[in-house]
Amino acid sequence: MSAAEDVTLAPAAAARPAPIRREDRIIHLDILRGFAVLGILAVNAATFAWPPALDFDPTLARPWVENAANVTGEWVVDVFFQDKFRSLFSMLFGVSIFLIGGERHDEAKAPVLHRRLMWLGLFGLIHGAAIWMGDILLHYAYCGLIAMLGRSWSARRLILIGGGLNLVFALISALGLWAQAAFAGQGDSGQNPFAATPEDIQALIAAYQSGFPAAQIENFKSWLLLETLSLFLAPITIALMWLGLGLFKAGFLVGRAPAWVYLILVALAAGNLAFFAPNAWLDANAEAGTYPSGGMAGIGASFAWVITLGYASALILMTKFGLGIVSRRFAPVGQMAFTNYLSQSLIMASLFYLPWGPMWFGDERFAPGGMWWVVGAVWLLQLVWSPLWLSRFEMGPLEWLWRGLTYGRLPPLRRRRA
Numbered sequence: 001m002s003a004a005e006d007v008t009l010a011p012a013a014a015a016r017p018a019p020i021r022r023e024d025r026i027i028h029l030d031i032l033r034g035f036a037v038l039g040i041l042a043v044n045a046a047t048f049a050w051p052p053a054l055d056f057d058p059t060l061a062r063p064w065v066e067n068a069a070n071v072t073g074e075w076v077v078d079v080f081f082q083d084k085f086r087s088l089f090s091m092l093f094g095v096s097i098f099l100i101g102g103e104r105h106d107e108a109k110a111p112v113l114h115r116r117l118m119w120l121g122l123f124g125l126i127h128g129a130a131i132w133m134g135d136i137l138l139h140y141a142y143c144g145l146i147a148m149l150g151r152s153w154s155a156r157r158l159i160l161i162g163g164g165l166n167l168v169f170a171l172i173s174a175l176g177l178w179a180q181a182a183f184a185g186q187g188d189s190g191q192n193p194f195a196a197t198p199e200d201i202q203a204l205i206a207a208y209q210s211g212f213p214a215a216q217i218e219n220f221k222s223w224l225l226l227e228t229l230s231l232f233l234a235p236i237t238i239a240l241m242w243l244g245l246g247l248f249k250a251g252f253l254v255g256r257a258p259a260w261v262y263l264i265l266v267a268l269a270a271g272n273l274a275f276f277a278p279n280a281w282l283d284a285n286a287e288a289g290t291y292p293s294g295g296m297a298g299i300g301a302s303f304a305w306v307i308t309l310g311y312a313s314a315l316i317l318m319t320k321f322g323l324g325i326v327s328r329r330f331a332p333v334g335q336m337a338f339t340n341y342l343s344q345s346l347i348m349a350s351l352f353y354l355p356w357g358p359m360w361f362g363d364e365r366f367a368p369g370g371m372w373w374v375v376g377a378v379w380l381l382q383l384v385w386s387p388l389w390l391s392r393f394e395m396g397p398l399e400w401l402w403r404g405l406t407y408g409r410l411p412p413l414r415r416r417r418a
Contacts, residue, residue: 017112019403019411020099022394025335028254031319031327032312033092034334034386038379039085041344042077045375047134048348049366051204052222053196059289063201063362069369075284077368079277083304086136088312090237091244093140094162095253097148098245100406104152116406117144123342123402130216131354132345133223139230139237146234147241158246165239170302177298181291205362212355219353240305255316262313269310276300332386339396340382347378391415 047055054060064070101113124137150158196204207214247253252261279293279300286292318327333340350357351374352366360366366374389396394415395403404410 017109017407019395019407026254027328027331028316028319029092029095029248030331030334031315032088032253032330032334033337034330034332034340035311035315036085036088036092037333037337037340037344038330038382039081040089040341041348041378042081042375043083043085044132044134044344045348045371046074046077046368048132048345048352049361049363049371051196051201051208051362052133052226053201053204057195060196060201061198061288062367063198063205064364064367067369070367071284073368073370073372075281076372078284078301079273079280082301084308084311087240087305087308089136090140090240091247091253091308093144094147094241094244095248097144097241098151098248101148101151104149112406113148115408116402117141117148119402119405120144127342127345128223128227129220131219131349133219133226135223135227135345137341138227139233143234143237143241147238147245150242151245153242153246155246155249158242158249160246162239162241162243162246165235166243166305169236169239170305174299174302177302178295181293181295181298208353208361209359211353211359215353215355215361243305253312253316255320259317259320262317265306265309265313266317267310269307269313272300272303272306272310329383332390333382335390336386336396336399338402339398340386342398343382344378347381348374 050063054062062070097113100109100116102109104110118141121138121141124135124139124141127137128135150161153161204218207218209215244253251257276297277300279297282292283290283297291297315327315330318324352361353359364370386396392415393413394400394411395413397413400411400413
C-alpha cells in the first residue's frame with residue numbers, strides 16, 4: 001500500500017484529531033516542501049532590497065548598473081525560479097488541506113482545518129502588515145477555504161479540473177504577454193498599479209533608508225495594494241492546490257508513479273527551459289521595455305508549472321534511485337517550512353529596512369548579482385540549522401505554536417530520547 005493510500009484510508013473516527021507524528025511523515029512531501037521554501041527566497045529576495053515597482057514593472061530603468069553580474073542574476077531568477085516554487089508550494093498546500101482536514105464528511109477533522117486556516121490568516125496578516133509586504137500566508141488561508149471544498153474529489157477529477165484550469169490560465173497569460181511584447185512602445189495603457197518614475201523610486205529608497213516609521217509605512221502601503229491584487233490570483237492558486245492534491249492522491253507526489261511518468265515530465269520541463277531561457281536572455285539584455293524575443297519569453301514563463309512538475313519529478317527520481325543522500329537534505333527544511341519561511345522574512349527585513357539592522361535597502365551592492373550572496377547565505381543557514389534543531393525538538397518553533405493553536409493544546413516540543 002502506498003504512503004498516499006495510508007493517509008487516504010486512515011480511520012476518520014479517531015477520538016480526537018492530533019498532529020501527525022514525526023515517524024508518520026511522508027519523506028517525499030518534506031523534501032519537496034523544503035526545496036520549495038528555499039526556492040521561494042530567491043524570488044522574494046529583491047523585494048526586500050528594492051522598491052516593489054521594480055519587480056512588477058519591467059519597463060522601469062534599474063537604479064543599479066546593468067553589468068553582466070546583475071543581468072545574469074535577474075535572468076536566473078526569472079528563468080529558473082519565478083513562479084516555479086510558488087506553484088510547488090501551492091500544490092503542497094493543497095495536500096496539507098487533505099492531510100489535516102480529511103474527507104469532507106469527517107466531522108472531527110473539519111473544525112481543525114478551519115482553525116488551522118484561521119490562524120494561518122492571522123499569521124499572514126501580521127507578517128504582511130508589519131514585516132514584509134509580499135506575504136502569501138493570508139492568500140493561502142482564504143484560498144484554502146475554497147480549495148477544501150474539493151478535498152474529497154477523486155484524484156482524476158482533481159487533476160482534470162486543477163490541471164485544466166492551469167492550462168487555460170497559462171494560455172491566457174501567454175497571449176497577454178505576447179501582446180505586451182508585440183505592442184510595446186505603442187502607448188502606456190496606464191493599468192500598472194505599481195507604475196513609478198525614477199524620481200518615485202529614489203523617493204521610496206530614501207523613505208526605506210530613513211528607518212522607522214517611514215519604512216514600515218511604505219511596507220504597509222505596498223502590502224495593502226499587493227494583497228488587493230492577489231485576490232485576482234485566487235483562481236490560479238486554488239487550481240494549483242487542487243492539482244497538487246490530485247497528484248498526491250494519484251501517488252505521484254509520494255513516488256508511486258511509474259518512472260517513465262517522472263522522466264516525461266523532466267523532459268517537458270527541460271524543453272520549456274531550453275525554449276524559455278535563450279528568449280529570456282535576449283529580453284534581459286535589451287533596453288527596458290523592449291522585447292527582442294517577440295514575446296516568446298513570456299510564452300515560456302506562462303507554463304512555469306510545467307517546469308515545477310519537472311523539478312518535483314527530478315527530486316522524486318533522485319530519492320528513489322540512489323541520490324536520496326542529496327535530495328533528503330531538503331527534508332528537515334521542509335519539516336520546518338513555516339518557521340523557515342517566516343524566518344527568511346525576519347532575516348531579510350532585518351538586513352534591509354527594519355530599524356535594528358544595517359539598513360541595506362537600495363544599496364547597489366545588493367543588486368540582482370550581489371543579492372545571490374545573501375540568498376546563498378540564508379540557504380546555507382537553514383540547511384544547517386533545520387536538522388540541528390530537529391535533532392533536539394519534534395518540530396520547528398512556529399510549527400509547534402501553530403499546531404497548538406490549531407488543536408487547542410500544545411504538543412510536546414522537546415524530542416524524546418529512546
